[in-house]
Amino acid sequence: MNIIETELEGVFEIKNKKFEDQRGVFIKTFHEGVFKEYGLEADFKESFFSISKKDVLRGMHFQMPPHDHEKLVYVTCGEILDVAVDIREDSLTYGQYFSTILSQENAKSLYIGKGYAHGFLTLSENATVVYLTSTVHSPENDTGIHWDSFGFDWHVKKPIVSERDASFQKISYAKIGS
Numbered sequence: 001m002n003i004i005e006t007e008l009e010g011v012f013e014i015k016n017k018k019f020e021d022q023r024g025v026f027i028k029t030f031h032e033g034v035f036k037e038y039g040l041e042a043d044f045k046e047s048f049f050s051i052s053k054k055d056v057l058r059g060m061h062f063q064m065p066p067h068d069h070e071k072l073v074y075v076t077c078g079e080i081l082d083v084a085v086d087i088r089e090d091s092l093t094y095g096q097y098f099s100t101i102l103s104q105e106n107a108k109s110l111y112i113g114k115g116y117a118h119g120f121l122t123l124s125e126n127a128t129v130v131y132l133t134s135t136v137h138s139p140e141n142d143t144g145i146h147w148d149s150f151g152f153d154w155h156v157k158k159p160i161v162s163e164r165d166a167s168f169q170k171i172s173y174a175k176i177g178s
């Protein structure tokens, strides 16, 4: 796997190696030794996945400290526009975002450090998105900022959004210690 720094501290794009033969495809998405070599968190506590229809937008989510976590995100079916935005209070890049396409086809992952809110838009008919997180889900600390509050152009008119996601406040209300 090829781990590439982005302009945002703690956010890495990962190009996973894809093996293809007459049976299909094989992709490795996590290797403890390689993650440690690059200084990434390798002690993940939970894994889960979601399946979303086209134009579904989930986000922008994070957990409050001390329940905040590093997150590894990849797609096993379909294609998404994946976005992380810096909400670290003292960060020089506060409010800046990184976005990339993750798909089954491109076999990329996004590693998102603590202090970022994360979300995605489903571009394909369906998309299965897999996560590894370094802390377990803490419902009372699980929160978010509004997807349309930080200047990112999602290129979608009316995304399908949960009631909870629609109720989140603007980015300016969310600042967490870095």
Ligand SMILES: Cc1cn([C@H]2C[C@H](O)[C@@H](COP(=O)(O)OP(=O)(O)O[C@H]3O[C@@H](C)C(=O)[C@@H](O)[C@H]3O)O2)c(=O)[nH]c1=O
Residues within 6 Å of the ligand: 048, 050, 058, 059, 060, 061, 062, 118, 119, 120, 131, 137, 162
């Ligand atoms: C995230 C999560 C949700 N749930 C429950 C709560 C709720 O009843 C149901 C669906 O939860 P949500 O609506 O929060 O699911 P979703 O909007 O898909 O949440 C995810 O969004 C993306 C953008 C992320 O970055 C993830 O970390 C996660 O927050 O699953 C868990 O039991 N454990 C979990 O770890």
